[in-house]
Amino acid sequence: MPKPTKRAPKSLPATSIPEPFIPAPTTVEPPLSTFSKNLVYITHLDTSPSWLKRRVFFVPVILNLTIAFLLLLRAYVQFPFYWSLILSFLGNQNDTTIIFQTSSWPEMAKKISWRSLIFLFDWLLFRIVGPWPWSFFFESPGNPVRWRWSVGFREQEVYVRCSRGWGAKDLLGEVEGASGKAGGESPFFKTRVLPAVDAKRLREKTGYLLMDKNWDLDFAAMVRATKLLDKGHISAELLRKCVFVWIGTQEAGQWAIWDCWKLDEGSETEARKKIMLFKDRLTAMGKESVFFKWVELVQFESSAPGGFTHERQVATAEKAKKLFEDQGIDFERFVREVGGLEGLPGYEEAGPD
Secondary structure, three states, rough: OOOOOOEEEEOOOOOHHHOOEEOOOOHHHHOOOOOOOOOOOEEEEEEOOOOHHHHHHHHHHHHHHHHHHHHHHHHHHHHHHHHHHHHHOOOOOOOOOOOHHOOHHHHHHHHHHHHHHHHHHHHHHHHHHHHHHHHHHOOOOHHHHHHHHHOOOOOEEEEEEEEOOOOOHHHHHOOOOOOOOOHHHOOHHHHHHHHHHOOHHHHHHOOHHHHHOEEEEEEEHHHHHHHHOOOOOHHHHOEEEEEEEEEEEOEEEEEEEEEEHHHHHHHHHHHHHHHHHHHHHHHHOOOOHHHHHHHHHHHHHHHHOOOOOHHHHHHHHHHHHHHHHHHHOOOOHHHHHHOOOOOOOOOOOOOOO
């Protein structure tokens, strides 16, 4: 008797896919095979300098190692106390035993209240803080350490974000009580998706800093996508900056894609031209090293917590001015000659003050 063959998901008519999504091409199926059909995904390529990614990543490494050490220290210090309580509960009298016959009510109330606070503190510590280092170092199928161990630090990295606390049904207006608006008309598209793919935000932050209350990083998917890229099974262009959502039921449907990177094509080209003009002018002056120092300065300041606000842009311009003047370059004159700072990454609204 022949074995039953696995049936491929049925494709949906294009009219059933809400704008701005279109059917995902078959060429992106390899990385999509591990995606959950219940979530919304964003892929993008992060071209921040590898030194910046390394610096950003070492902060949570040190933080989680510190937390893990303090948790272990707390467990080591408190173990004798809890062990004595267990022995006392089993009938072995010790320093933790409360003898009701010889203890006054105020004294017993004080001891019970103090121990209750200790129990509450330790429970909160290990229940809420404890999972942080565990998920960072050991969570399966993917975690930040395993991702970095597999991928390393690269000039161009693939990031995969998945929706947190909401999903495909919300975006498609299929949840109970939803407005019924789907795709680009959905309030989730306007308040969750659009801010997450904003070109300015992606330039200001490395991919690791894009986790928030609405989006999480899928580390296992990032490792898989990177390996597929390395082996040439998929093109980086397909993951440049896209949003993916599953349309249909679990058994019948298909992945839909929104190539939102096309919206940034013009602005990115202008920004690239401005950067090259910056570099060419400094190279012609024999000051190419100043260009790289300036890039490091802007990348560091723009990736700081709180975003690259106007105040921070002005402060960065002052630091850049000092950097240039230390090399004998009139910064304000140089900026005027290249057409101002407008259009450069992180300086969309900036200019020399």
